[in-house]
Amino acid sequence: MNDAVAGAWRKLKGHQTRTLAQLFADGDRLELLSHRLEWGEGDLAAGMQCDWSKTHLNADLLADFEALADAAGFAAKRAAMFAGERINNTEDRAAEHTAQRGLGKDSSVEEASALHLRMKMLVEAIHQGVLGEVNHLIHIGIGGSALGPALAVDALSRDLSLVDVHVVSNIDGVALEAAFDACDPATTMIAIASKTFTTIETMTNAESALKWLAENGVDDPAGRVVALTANPDAAVAWGVDETRVLPFPETVGGRYSLWSSIGFPVAISVGWDEFDQMLAGAAAVDAHFRETDGAANLPLRAAFADQYYTQMRGCQTRAVFAYDERLGLFPDYLQQLEMESNGKSVTANGEPVSGPTAPVTWGGVGTDAQHAVFQLLHQGTHLIPVDFIASIAPGDDLDPAHHRILLTNCFAQGAALMAGEHNDDPARAFPGDRPSATILCDDLDAATLGALIAFHEHRTFANAVLMGINPFDQFGVELGKAIAKKIEAGGSDFDASTEALLAAAGLSG
Structure with missing residues (x-):
């Protein structure tokens, strides 16, 4: 850490x-800490309100965090x-996910555009029936290759839903069998x-998927496969x-790969135009992030709050609650x-x-x-600082009471965490002064999802x-994988506990 930092x-x-109560008594917290981020034009104009006013940030802290950023x-x-x-x-490489959305080095943006066109042509050919009837897609990946899709x-x-998509990541065969049960092999x-086309969980699942196709009458199983990879030669x-x-x-x-060909199952499921709108929403946030300085930069401001709670208040976790069923996988x-x-x-x-890094996200x-x-x-x-995410527009066509109750609960929780409530009975007392932030979207469409992720x-x-x-x-994910490979190869000389577990499971050398 240098002296200035x-x-x-x-x-x-x-x-x-x-306290939050003291901070709200000072003046207009909303003017300072609640701002709207927008994208699109005309009928496609939309946005989200990013409200960090119920955190302990104030003007002095923002100024000093800006100095830290400098x-x-x-x-x-x-x-x-x-x-x-x-x-x-x-790893001696760039990080060019924003180029996939149109903002980055010119040559990288051009390459991304060409690869997107290649993917678009395949997606549209499948939708038009050029490759035969396709009603199902089993997408096999793990980590970022699965969580984003x-x-x-x-x-x-x-x-x-133009094509029924099932995402399988776990090497546990139960996950793959569930996808098989939901799909017709003749139209899958x-x-x-x-990325490498060598990930053991993914390639093992892929082999089993081809075997399933062959055992169920598909003459050319390999002909039903699409590869999404940074190693095309291996594919x-x-x-x-x-x-x-x-x-x-x-x-x-x-x-960071959802924006690349890893987004293929998204385009297959909902169509290229929706995938393109997701890219556009992300690009709007890219432009804001690249062109806005200081605390007016909303992702940077969110990071100021994150650092305040981890470094200055000792918070070891951060909670995220989506008040929208469609974002059920967002915390994951x-x-x-x-x-x-x-x-x-x-x-x-x-x-x-010199201090704590990422808190546990849950x-x-x-x-x-x-x-x-x-x-708790x-x-x-x-x-525990909390983020709430919600949409003004409902995702259902039921009685509006459903969505009204959903949103009132979301806003009530933030208010209750902040205000608390005195009670002479300690078991019924709420201390309050507990921070939260809220991202309130106009709607949850493809562009908004892209903006949220970006x-x-x-x-x-x-x-x-x-x-x-x-x-x-992400070197931290490698050691366990290396030991698993050693076990698979018949290695020994592990600690006594591991040796006993292997013996109990019938996996000893």
Whole structure:
């Protein structure tokens, strides 16, 4: 940590803690901390309100966090990312997911456009029946190759589903069998999503899927496969026809890859126009993030709040609750995005970090979560910052009372966490002064989903810059996989507990 960054942190940590009630008494919190982010034009104009007024941020803290961002080189690192420079220093590569949305190095944007056109042609050929009748797609991947597609398909396909998509990630055969049971092999295609085309869980599931097709009368199982990969040669060598290999660049990381050919199942499910709108919503947030400085930059402001609670208030977790059934998988998606990106203990220079990094991200869906975990949020001993996400427009055609009750519960929870309630009976007392933020979307359409995801990608990057870490590598996932391979190969000499477990399961050498 350089002297300027250390000094900025010392100043931040010298702030006196004030209650939310005191902060609201000072003046117009909404003018300071609640702002709208918009995209689209005309009939397609939309947006979301980003309200951080129920956090403990204030004007002085924002100014000092801006000073921290300057000391940490935020503007230069942001520019380097959009310029396609090799900001992922541990793997010596760029991080070019924004180029997939049209903002980045010119050559990378051109390459992304060409690869999108290739994917669009295949998607439209499938929808037009050129490859025969296709009613089902089993999408096989893991991590970012599955979480993003699963989220987007679940969120967008409830009213429009051109092809029935099943996302399978777990190596547990129960997951793959469930997909088989839901699909007709005669009208099913298989998408194999793997950056390297060597991921053991994905390739094992893929082999079983081809076997299932063959055992159920499909003459050319390999002819029903689409490969989504940064290693097209490996896909062709595995047996996929090169016309059905959809590449994406090595510089697009797995958890940032939904915008590339990894988004194929989304386009297959809801159509190319919807996928394109998702890209457009993300691009609007990219433009805001790239062109806006200081606390007016909404993802950066969210990172200021994140850092305040982890570094200055000792919060070890952050909760996210989507008050929209269509975003039921959003907390799962954020878990990987935030914890795989920023769950580090060394800086980008390989030095030990000087404080906590990523908190544990967790959450659920309202109103279900209110009857499960909100007891701890309101009266537990942990201080847990909460994000609420909701849509003004309902996702259903039922009695409007459903959506009215949903939204009133969402807003009531934030108000209750902040205000608390005195009671002479300690068991019925609520301390209050518990922070929350709310993202209120006009509607949950494809563009809004893209904007939400991009907002959190940039929030994650901003947090990493403020902490001085590299959010684009993930070496922490490798050690367990290496030991699993050693076990699979018949290795021995493990600890006594592992040896006993292997023996009990019949897996000893």
